[in-house]
């Protein structure tokens with residue numbers, strides 16, 4: 258169905274993750290149909306999200322009555338109740354929703370969701386745990402794994418790179434990382450160029466393999 262409007266999103270399960278997602282989509286102007294089987298949750302959120310409905314998402318008839326088959330995109334945000342998560346995702350696949358997203362609470366859960374036809378599986382708790390580990394145990398100010406072996410980190414410049422134009426620093430050859438952007442105190446981030454000279458007090462965005470970024474962020 259190429260003529261489906263791709264913008265509206267169905268969000269199923271309004272726990273912490275689903276609620277944050279539905280509210281953020283709404284704030285960004287996206288039309289949201291949010292579904293949860295808890296009456297209390299639905300009452301709390303009505304008025305804040307375009308459409309909020311109380312229904313059991315493992316019931317095909319209920320999904321049809323709410324018009325779910327007309328949507329291009331849906332997110333299964335149920336985590337704790339694995340059975341409900343898997344059954345809901347399977348029904349969305351049966352309805353041939355073109356773009357199905359689901360949250361998984363474990364690797365196995367994610368594998369099952371993939372097998373039954375979910376297009377994008379996300380691991381919010383796991384990803385956040387990994388990210389916070391980098392912040393808690395090292396000197397990074399922020400960290401994001403873009404793919405399994407590619408990361409970006411916000412950190413401070415190591416001593417040996419202060420006052421040297423990046424073009425002459427041999428950074429890529431020596432450490433396998435690229436400095437993407439630099440922020441000096443009181444000004445915005447700017448893209449790093451070959452002429453950029455880092456100063457103490459700067460904050461930098463560095464990218465490269467996970468290992469290279471981790472090692473670079475540990476340099477004194």
Ligand code: ADP
Pocket residue numbers: 269270271272273274275292293294295298312313314315334335336337338341
């Ligand atoms: P979080 O960890 O993000 O808080 P939870 O898995 O705890 O996520 O929350 C899931 C939400 O999904 C709850 O609000 C729950 O009422 C809802 N839910 C669970 N099963 C169903 C179902 N079969 N149909 C609709 N909503 C459901």
